[in-house]
Amino acid sequence: MLTALLVFLPLLVSVVVFFSPRKIAFWVSFGGSLLALALVAMMINAFDPALGRQFVYEKAWLPDLGISLKMGVDGFSLLMLILTAILTPLIIASSYNQERSCSFYGLILMMESALLGVFVAQDAFLYYLFWEMALIPVYFLVLIWGDDSRKVVTYKFFIYTLAGSLFMLAGILLLYFNNPARTFDIDQLYTLQLSGNQQSLIFILMFIAFAIKLPLFPFHTWQAPAYTVAPTSATMLLSGVMLKMAVYSIVRWIFPIIPLGAWIWGDVVLGMCVIGVLYGGWIAVRQDNIKTMLAYSSFSHVGLIVAGLFCFTEEGIQGAMFQSFSHGINVVGLFFIAEILFQRMQTHDLKLMGGLRVSAPILASFFLILLFGSVGLPMTNGFIGEFMLLRAIAGYKLWLGVLTGATVIIGAVYMLRAFQKSMLGGVERETFTLSDLTLREKLILLPLAGIVIVTGVYPSVILQITGPASAKLGELFSVYLNYSSQN
């Protein structure tokens, strides 16, 4: 019941927000997202990682088509729920002074509902519905509040992701028809024994959707323009949470159901990831638009996360989940910094900034903390995640580990370059009277920076949530790994 409430509450509030007067729309939506956070907190409190799926809510929906409203929360889900529930109120708060209309906030809450739905759905059809529903609010957010060149970008983004989703639908349907019980219930799908060819086909169909959403090389061309032209709140949702839908989906719908398919294509995926890691980092170094730079950095980081997953070890999966969480926190923080800079200077261009540290020292400190997290400095969350991922990859294939290890260096290059260009150096513009952070901005950045450090020092806070679930997947794949090491 708690699960269903968590998913549908933001949706209900969003309907209220659509029809509420403009003045209170912000507060209603903020309140709604805080309520969702409170529900997630209740879940954390009652959650026992060792028990597997909990808070199950099951209700018949279209029984003769094998579709039911089945939701539940396990370690992977819970981590993503926490991420979504923490970020949404912060994202809403970050747009407080922009005088958005009520539909803006309504759409964000709708989005939250769809995202939470994706993370709890235990029925493939229901999962697909939420996955697609997450697309609609973003489409409108970008279309209505985006930059000038958004028209083409929104098409590209929408069509690209829709294309991926439809192939995934075909994959899900194949699972459905290969299943004697003719149901979308995940527990039935777990019991399927499909042949290698079938798994391989289903993997391709489903993975296209995830590769686009993440995005992986060569499906990434929608990402940088979309992140750049979207209003920053939408960019935060896209990079902070929406992208994690795909990471989560791989561990939820691909690994346990079609492990052989994943195994067959594992090396191809690893190749795509590694190219993305290097390529994304390399482009990020050359960007002067801070949002574009962050977009490519996100592209690069995600490559590393997925590469960790496709090492098929417990450590890799744990690292990927941890890093997904960290990346969500860091990237949202960094995009918020970009937004703060934009509001004060009306530009995203790093070349036009410089010397901000003098006039805005607190801003510079927060920037530095988030940047350290993103670069992976020890004692920050990024370090733990990258360390685990790189170790898993190096354990799988040493040279791959070395190659992807380069991200740490490239990441440091582009991040520190951004910091240097904006915060350090001489004051480049005469009109430069920049105010430091307001209380609201501090209140948003404080929790983010706090999480960066706390989870960096005590990673077990996060790791213990997903531990048993990752261990289970690791065990599943240990058979494959042993088999291949014998040959």
Next chain:
Amino acid sequence: MKALILTSVIGIATLFAGVYKLRNKSVWVPFLGLIGVMFTLFADWNTSISWYNNMVRFDNYSLAFSGIVITALLMILALSMDHYKEAGSSIADIYGLMVFSVVGAIVLSAFSNLAMLFLGVEILSIPVYIMAGSNRRLSASNESALKYFLMGSFASGILLFGIALVYGATQTLDLDQMALLGPTVQSPLFTVGVLLVLCGFLFKIAAAPFHFWAPDVYEGAPGLVTAFMATIVKTAAFAAFFRLFSTAFISEESAWFKALWGITAATLLAGNLTALYQTKMKRLMAYSSIAHAGYMLLAMLTLNKQAGSAVLLYAASYTLASIAVFAVMLLVSEAQESDALVKFKGLAKNNPFLAVILAIALFSLAGIPPLAGFFAKYYLFAIALKSNLFYIVIVAIIASIIGAWYYLKSLSLAFMPSNEGAEHIPVGLPTKIVLILCVTGALVLGLRPDLILHLI
């Protein structure tokens, strides 16, 4: 049967409303009458009675399709209350023609004899020929009527020729006997006849390569008549198509399956790809209706019991969404004196209500969950995959992606902030009710498709 007789009587009564110069009040005659017809459909539910030596048989299948057609006509009539406000006395003629055309649609959903099929097609089409040309002063409307008439009669001829050959081969016009005899008939006349009948149908539903008439006819005809053609004519033609090919002609499946496979793929791609390049809403909807015919043809390829439900659900969801789009288009094109896509710019700013309706309707047409259009498409894909039609489903998926592109193109124009575009457009109460009903229907059918799937 009650529905058929009652609807015919209403048609005549509507013409009398014109004689007595009720002018724009004459719409109430067919409107209230058809609501009565809806009740008779409910009263006859779960009966299966055949009439006049099995000329027509009213079973749940025909009642359900009649229900959709009549609901669509009720909505179009409600829209016309606002649209034809200043109408002259001839307006009752249009209403009468619409009702007569729906009589044909009911016959098409219920026929069980090929003679009735032909009668139904003609009763359906002839009023539409006249309706298409009802805007006499506009040359495009005249062109539309002439084109539709010429092409339509040609197709009727082919259909009739096919029926004659089938009769020659099987010695019967009765569907049930034909279904029994079919497997034993050796004559190639039967095959040729079936293929000719198929061509006749493909013309009526505007499937590629028989679709070239549709865009011009749709564009030239007055807006509400276009809505009528896109929804009612298409639904009725599909009802008949499926009824015939899933029973009487099923034994010849091997002859027409491959042809229909290719035609389905061609229709899906031709409709969607051409729609991409349209700059006018009416033409876009014409190509979109061709594309949607392509999706419904998927059901023709599977021909099992679920396929009937799938066609019904698809027809219902397509009708609801299309009527909403046509209604918004009519309002915008009246205010802007053009239906060019660019005239939709800035719709969201001054007319948020219309923009939201348009968004939901177009999302439903594009097949985005949780709307009816999504589920209808999903269900079609599912039954096609179940019949191992893997490749055509992939074609259909690619077609839906292209489809989403042009629906979003029009939607993007409406939602992009812009200073161009219409001032506030006043929306009359009947139109408002229809729009809200369409959108609610699209949502409800998206969440509870079993309401329709369980009908037949």
